[in-house]
Amino acid sequence: MSEHPENFEPADTVLDPRRITKILAAVADRDAGLLNDNLEGLHPADIADFLEQVSDGDRDAFLELWSGEDAGEVLSELDEGLREEVIGQLDPAALSEGVRDLETDDVVDLVEDLEDHQKEAILDALEDSDRFAVEQSLAFPEDSAGRLMQRNAVTAPEDWTVGQMIDHLRDSTDLPEQFYHVTLLDPRMCPVGNVTLGRLLSSSRATLLKDITEEVFIPIPVTETGEDVAYAFNQYHLISAPVVDEAGRIVGVITIDDAMIVLDEENEEDLLLLAGVSGETSLSDTVAETVRARLPWLAVNLLTAIIASLVISQFEDALTQVVALAVLMPIVASMGGNAGTQSLTVAVRALATRDLTGSNVTRVIRREALAGLANGVFFAVVMGLIGGLWFSSLTIGLVLGVAMIINLLVAGLSGILIPIALEKLDFDPALASGTFVTTVTDVVGFFAFLGLASYVLL
């Protein structure tokens, strides 16, 4: 084991606090040699994380000293928010060399959000064939399969044998760094099947490729959205899939590592949107960027809060006469908001994973309503007792209980119906659902509780 420490102590190759301290020390001493020694063996993704985590000052100092080795990989791993800044500080030579090492799909991802002059500088660094491939990908709509795909697909005529293919691969000089299938093409360049490299390696040279193709074969239209691509890879456990134009001709290939990144980003976006944070945020954002990402949603929430207050203000008489109402009313609203958020989140996730469909939507709606009702009854009893005893008033307990049932039923229903409605209207169901739902539960909660109370008590 001691002979291969690098194998069994990932800590040595990853970015642990010890490593960060050593790197920062080298940066502080302005010691380029020591710095680059300390970067030895670090994965570009970890160097990117380092750049995202350190202060602006340390980042600038680092970039002055850094050899720029793997600069391309590091940039494509880096937060989009930081790329322009880092590119601007990189030595142009290191930058050009770095981007030439990248696969074309990584170059596309790297340049698509850059300002034109930086984009140009990077495209100029590429060989003509790669530049052409990148520009073709950039011609496809943002967040489409065309942007995700690697142009350099490994293909073979459908009538080739294993032997022919292996010989061909041995002679090829320009194979992609990673590939998992040989895609069989008919004479019109349309993919007709995938052969895994494993099958290729374990079959006799005389075997026809078309006889060992994979059962699951799903070519991806070049205009398909990244979300749909990620879904297909996750649902059908694809490792790579050919990308085809509207005529069904192959234009590239997408591999699972890219699909995994998209899936992760989609999940992150839903998580943040549900919390009212615009999906574009990152930890390296400045205070100003952070405020900008959150203030709009708080503004929307302010409006909904004011609506709730307007409802409350309709019952000033009741509130002045029975102060208990002011004390208890937030409970009804808060319980409704939480119950609504629960069913909302389940619905948004189910829509994202396509588990909520025409065939079960009515049953799920019914379930949410019943679950809301059941929770409502339970908490009506509990809170009715507490409230009744607290203010030694049976009426208050009853009013509280009934309002609780109404609001939790409404919460369950709005939690499922609002995201479904947004989806139908082609909005992202995660977007603003939360605000709608809590507005409903606040308004209904206050109205039901205070309305009932003034009706019964005054």
Add this chain to the structure above:
Amino acid sequence: MSEHPENFEPADTVLDPRRITKILAAVADRDAGLLNDNLEGLHPADIADFLEQVSDGDRDAFLELWSGEDAGEVLSELDEGLREEVIGQLDPAALSEGVRDLETDDVVDLVEDLEDHQKEAILDALEDSDRFAVEQSLAFPEDSAGRLMQRNAVTAPEDWTVGQMIDHLRDSTDLPEQFYHVTLLDPRMCPVGNVTLGRLLSSSRATLLKDITEEVFIPIPVTETGEDVAYAFNQYHLISAPVVDEAGRIVGVITIDDAMIVLDEENEEDLLLLAGVSGETSLSDTVAETVRARLPWLAVNLLTAIIASLVISQFEDALTQVVALAVLMPIVASMGGNAGTQSLTVAVRALATRDLTGSNVTRVIRREALAGLANGVFFAVVMGLIGGLWFSSLTIGLVLGVAMIINLLVAGLSGILIPIALEKLDFDPALASGTFVTTVTDVVGFFAFLGLASYVLL
């Protein structure tokens, strides 16, 4: 194109509403032949989705008629909540045949949560070697690399050549369905490097395997958690990685498709936990299961709501004298709750992706505090004006503004500090963070607003 419709119309091979209707019709007619025709070409994952989406009655009728083809695949794609039920209704012969087709890692995933008698029935169906492999995996802790891994790794002595390896693969009869690397082992069976099949295929027969190993090589300790495995695959773009015991000897291999599933599940768990839904829920849950998954969290929220009400009740005098306070107080609390949820969600995500570390935590905390303060000042002005004009009282406007600043600052801080604290205490930061944060913002919001008001107005 028409020659290969299956290639370019995934709709034909996926589960669209048209397909579902046809299947349900066949089920309604109790027509087994027609049913199994309609299932033709459907991916097991889609059949599983179908079973999850239809009503219990349709599912039972379907299972009576179903040929049980691909039963193993379908089961391993199925919601854990439904597996026992479906297994119970399957024809034992189809079940045994189905599980024999599965890779051992899928069998492990399938049986780990089953009741003993069903687990036994499935293990009995396996060949001895597979059964042994499955039982060894089951001996590792739940949610560990040992449970995720496929036992059947493709390996070679470190001194082999490409030619030797290819000949060996051609002669092998028991290769895994999917494999992407040949893992080189030293004489002590410790992995020392990975060779991608692409490199193997494109190198001359005389090439030594050890000369074409991949740069990034990260063996995974068998006890590592699924979350750490998913992180490693996502961070370092691994396709497959050898799993090693404490002595560094190979015990299996994990492939990216399994890591992708874990990553997706971890994301889903965080999303649901943040909303106060226990991670185990699924759309096929009954009303009772749904209530059970959500009631506990609502109960916790009820406690926090009562605490908030206790705070309010301290200011009954003020509330009875100035009804405006009852009308406006929910606004302060609601804005705080939303701002807190925003920074909380960003923090939870950053902890999950390991972007929030010792090297940037102080800066991020500072940022959240400043962003909260900035938003606080903005909404203090806006809401101070609105409140002041609404009740034509400068004092109320001022009190509202100051309370807003205090609460949004506290919201930003608690949103970042609470998840960090939970993580330090080895709790899942997504767990209960939301409740803690909103409790803080409710209490602080009501206390600051009503406290200030009674101090100034009475």
